[in-house]
Amino acid sequence: DTEVTQTPKHLVMGMTNKKSLKCEQHMGHRAMYWYKQKAKKPPELMFVYSYEKLSINESVPSRFSPECPNSSLLNLHLHALQPEDSALYLCASSQAPLAGVIAQYFGPGTRLTVL
C-alpha cells in the first residue's frame, strides 16, 4: 500500500478563520512533508518532519503551524491566512533518511481557497 490520504479535498476559508489540513499514511514511513503548489509551478517545500520532530521549516509564515501527533499523522493548522495562500497543499511521506534511495509518496492534495 503506497497511499497517502489527505482531508479535506477542498477548503474555502475566510481570512479570520481557523482550519486544519490532515494527512495520513500507513506505510511505516518516518518522514513526512508539507508542500505548497501554485498553478503551473513545482511544489514548494514548507515543512519536513523526521521521526515526528520538525527537522526543516522553510521560513514559512507563522500563520501556518504544522503538527505531527504520531508517525502516521501530519496536520497543518491554518490561521489568519491571506488570499495569496490559496494553492494546492500536498502532503508526502518517505522512509527514514539514510535508508537507501528514498522516494516520496504524495497524497492527492487539498485545494485551499482563501477569500
Added chain:
Amino acid sequence: AQSVTQLDSHVSVSEGTPVLLRCNYSSSYSPSLFWYVQHPNKGLQLLLKYTSAATLVKGINGFEAEFKKSETSFHLTKPSAHMSDAAEYFCVVSHPTGNQFYFGTGTSLTVIP
C-alpha cells in the same frame, strides 16, 4: 548543491509517437533521481527512480529513463504516447541525507489525437 533543469517547459506529441522529456541534473554527490507525473488537480505519482543498480530504469505505464553520468542527464522516454499521458512531469533530485528533494520546473506534455 543539487538541482535539476528540465529543458522543455512544454512538449507536444501525436498519439502513438515517442515521448522524450529532458532532464539534466547537478549534484555534488552520487545522485538519487526521480520522475513524477501530475494530472490536473491531482497529487504527484512516482513514475520511476534511479537507484544506481542499473542505468536504464523502467517505470510504470511504459515509461523509462536512462541515467547518463557523462551527460548529467536523466531523460524520460516512452515508445508510444497515449492520450492519458497528457500531464505535468517533474524531474527530482534528492539530497544525500534523503529528506530534501529538489524539483525541476516541470514539463507539460500534450498528446494530440
